[in-house]
Amino acid sequence: MPETIQPIQVCILSFEKMDLVDFAGPLETLSHVQGPSGDCLFSTTVAGPSDEISTLQNLVIKRNISFEQAMSSLSQFDVLIVPGASYLVTKELCSTDSPVIQIIQKFSSLPKDECRVHPRLLLSVCSGSFFLASAGVLAGRRATTHYTIIPELAELCAKYGQTEVVRKRFVDAGLLDNGVRVVSSGGISSGFDAALYVVEVLCGLPCAERASDVLDYQWRRSEGLF
Numbered sequence: 001m002p003e004t005i006q007p008i009q010v011c012i013l014s015f016e017k018m019d020l021v022d023f024a025g026p027l028e029t030l031s032h033v034q035g036p037s038g039d040c041l042f043s044t045t046v047a048g049p050s051d052e053i054s055t056l057q058n059l060v061i062k063r064n065i066s067f068e069q070a071m072s073s074l075s076q077f078d079v080l081i082v083p084g085a086s087y088l089v090t091k092e093l094c095s096t097d098s099p100v101i102q103i104i105q106k107f108s109s110l111p112k113d114e115c116r117v118h119p120r121l122l123l124s125v126c127s128g129s130f131f132l133a134s135a136g137v138l139a140g141r142r143a144t145t146h147y148t149i150i151p152e153l154a155e156l157c158a159k160y161g162q163t164e165v166v167r168k169r170f171v172d173a174g175l176l177d178n179g180v181r182v183v184s185s186g187g188i189s190s191g192f193d194a195a196l197y198v199v200e201v202l203c204g205l206p207c208a209e210r211a212s213d214v215l216d217y218q219w220r221r222s223e224g225l226f
Contacts, residue, residue, distance in 0.1 A: 005035045007043040008118050008202055010079040011070055013100055014048040014063060015093065020055040022083035022125040025191035026198075032214045033199050033207055041203055045070075045077070049099065056085060067099040071106060078118040079198065080107045083191075084126030087149050094134040094156070104135040112178040120180045123198055125191035129153060129184040137182055138163045141173035142225065146187035170194035172201075172226035193220050 012027060030042040047070035048063030055061065065073070074080075082104060084090060093100050108122055124132050129145040130153060132138050139161030145153045147167050157163035169190045173182040181201065185194030196219050200208040212219040 005037075005039065005041060006117050007039075008041055008079060009077045010042050010044045010081060011074070011077040012044060012046050012081040013067075013070075013083065013103060014046055014053045014061060015085070015100060016049070016053055017056050017089045018053070018083045018085045019126060019188060020057045020059055021188050022085070022128065022191055023055065023061070025189065026081050026083075026123065026125065026195035029192055029195035029211060029215060030199070032211045033203060034210075041207070042079075047103070056089075067103065070103055071099075074103065074107050075110055077107070077120075078116075078202075079121045079123065080104070082122070082124045082128040082131050084124070084128040084130070084146070087127060087152065090127040090130050094130055096134070098131075098134075100131050101135050104131055104137065108135060108137045108176055108178075108180050108182075110178060110180070118202060120178075121198060121201065122180055122182050123194060124184045125194065126185065126187050130156060132182065132184060133157045133160060133163065136160050137176065138173065138184075141182065142166060142171055143173055143182075143184040144168045144171045144186050144190075144225075145184065148187075166225060168225045169220050169223040170197055170226075171224065172197070192217055193224060197221065197224055197226065 142164035154165040170185040
């Protein structure tokens, strides 16, 4: 009888006017990652500020839990995914009282737990890296975002400490002191590449390659920085 594998618990943040592919790209990717018994290796929960969230493309998405519920249960999640939006929407959400920033800060400061089955990982897509910068997790590290707003990200990061901002499909910034790995991705479709890299880190390269094959997506792994 195949061994039952404990699913990797993922929380995806949602908010009004987020970009649809930033959100759906990683979600789609992780849904195709299967173990030996055919079970999905990732279990995804959508957290949002209201029951229904309208994307930039006016598609309505329903949340699974509220931001308040996400805050109180963050320790149960292995992966936190932060999509992006237009630059104007992103800037509005970069304030210190923004729930998105507060959730990132809490997740990135969770105490290290040697007994965890899966290591923790924080992933941003496109302009989602601005939220990581505002939460202080990119200081002294390297990151990427949509190529059209790299100068703006560099300017924001400079307020918190030196950050190397580069143009890549995705960038692995390494581990925080508590063992949380930080990964940022470039614009929109780069979220597929970054999500496949997350699969590689957590489940192994063959697993990521199988997911890429099922997606019928040419993984641009060589255009990442890790």
